[in-house]
Amino acid sequence: MITIRDVAKESGFSSTTVSIVLNNAPLSRYIPAVTKKRIERAAEKLGYRPNQFARSLRSKRSHTVGVMVFDMTDPYCTLILRGIENTLFESSYLPILTDVHNERTRFERYLEMLLDRRIEGLIVLANWLFVDINLLGDLEKSSIPIAMVGSGLKHDSMSSVVVDNEVGGALAIEHLYSLGHRKIAVIRGPRTLGDSSPRWRGIRSFAKEAGLELDPRLTFDLPESRDPSSSFQAGQTITQDLVKQKVPFTALLAFDDMTAFGAIHSLNRAGLRVPEHCSVIGFDDVAPSALYTPSLTTVRQPMESMGAQAVAIVLEGINASLAKHDAVAVHRKVAPELVVRESTRKL
Amino acid sequence: MITIRDVAKESGFSSTTVSIVLNNAPLSRYIPAVTKKRIERAAEKLGYRPNQFARSLRSKRSHTVGVMVFDMTDPYCTLILRGIENTLFESSYLPILTDVHNERTRFERYLEMLLDRRIEGLIVLANWLFVDINLLGDLEKSSIPIAMVGSGLKHDSMSSVVVDNEVGGALAIEHLYSLGHRKIAVIRGPRTLGDSSPRWRGIRSFAKEAGLELDPRLTFDLPESRDPSSSFQAGQTITQDLVKQKVPFTALLAFDDMTAFGAIHSLNRAGLRVPEHCSVIGFDDVAPSALYTPSLTTVRQPMESMGAQAVAIVLEGINASLAKHDAVAVHRKVAPELVVRESTRKL
């Protein structure tokens, strides 16, 4: 390996000067262009790459951001991760991605590993359940900027980026309503999931305003579960029961896209075609939704952008602490967007 | 921050002894239990965490493995990544995940960043196209163990883990044949993709053996593209043309699951129900396949296991180089598995 001393020897200057020149340090403005040229040429010639460990040891910076996902296999993560990765790349930060599988021990172990690597910021993708207060305590004391994506907990030492669930819920029901649907089945999210109640609030407040009645016999809750793909299963069984119940309905509003997939599956089994016999709308717009048969009408979360915003917040936090002003936590609520595809149609 | 010297002071021993005890170094067998206890207690009490930069600087080890994905949004990646993550976690290695978006510049930049961080091994997830010889050259000279997952290139300085495409192709056609199908449309992979030709070879050799005739008018190729989701599009348009062509067929064998989704979509549009009017089989068994309507019969790649195997190979390589024996590249071909679901049925 080539060290800074090799470059010093090759260029004929001291390693101090080499360091100053190659880092464009403040002092470098005193250094004449010829010297710089010679040093740069020497470094180039030798293929010098500074040792990051030595550099980090001295400077106490890692140029690294930790990313914790609660479950990678959830398609909800994919695009958010891409947004994160893209934005970090532009700033030359390297992400360290960890997947905690919704397990507490994994969470703790990974958090420790990340802090050991001196990550300068942390992004938490809390895509599904798992809201543990103690756990947040562990995070707080780390004193690095933290942003949570996709979970509504407002904590004042951690920033957050969430979709506006209330608006989203309203958007969904409004779409069905405007297509002429009046008997609408609703599958709400699990009670303890932060997204569930605001989304339901949005639905109810639109219904009230429009004079639409939501039949309690057509309203269901997803069960609690730490497995995101379970919402497919639950969507299936709930819809089975719904059909058996014989209370008529012409549309179904699902808590998320996975639930919608499960619902469509069961509707088909029962001989009900989507959208001919029943319209179905989801939430999220995960990647498979566009590829489904029929392609799914849904309320999109701008996931890539949410990831990008989380990074922006964390990077600002890092810069603030470098400049010794301390940044306060930011809470951003982003607007969802209705995406109309094939699974809904006029009554 | 608490340093080793603080622990030394607290425990009353020198930092040398502390280092020896805490790392369980060879010399530690001379150190009496009481000393160890006292040092461990002091470390515990102070909450000592060794500085990884200092440690790595000295030991020249990073306990880090690089993972390069060619396109994260490809659902094919998800489970492989989980397999990788799981296995690395067990060995206390930390993955650094990079997504090169199928772009050469990103590839180069990330490779540089990873090598700068002194990754001890590299896993490349070459899920889709992009086979560039020069690029492999860049990799080779890095002299760390490398394993490629999902791409068939046999390079003798890099290990690889791939599914047995020939067996897989045969499995797929055999399934359709055994259900009584004789007029089978086939959508092959892109010509330049490594997986395409062995898969086709498997199909043909089974057909030959079984006396099944493959009508050239029912055989198509996916176009080249660097976007994995394009195979959905291509599957759609090819199937549209196929239907228009009016050459009768009762089953369709798609290159991969995405293609199958596109095909099902177009069949539905044309009023052909799957599997009632046409059976469809895919390849890969990506996560959405189980959730599709109808759920997709497919040939599964054991992706999680493939990821795990890649890690195992790389870790072996690392250990070998630590022990000064040099490891040779390993090429593993793993067996695919037929997964029968709803999209195929007896004629």
Place this chain on the structure above:
DNA sequence: TCCCGAAGTTCGATTTAAATG
């Protein structure tokens, strides 16, 4: 020679303080 522990060097960079003309 075996056991126990410490002093001092090293890893490769950054940074401070200081020396030159």
Place this chain on the structure above:
DNA sequence: GCATTTAAATCGAACTTCGGG
């Protein structure tokens, strides 16, 4: 004081050498 350069201290752990019992 100014422009230019550098010797030496520093970051925190690991390892080599050495000394005393």
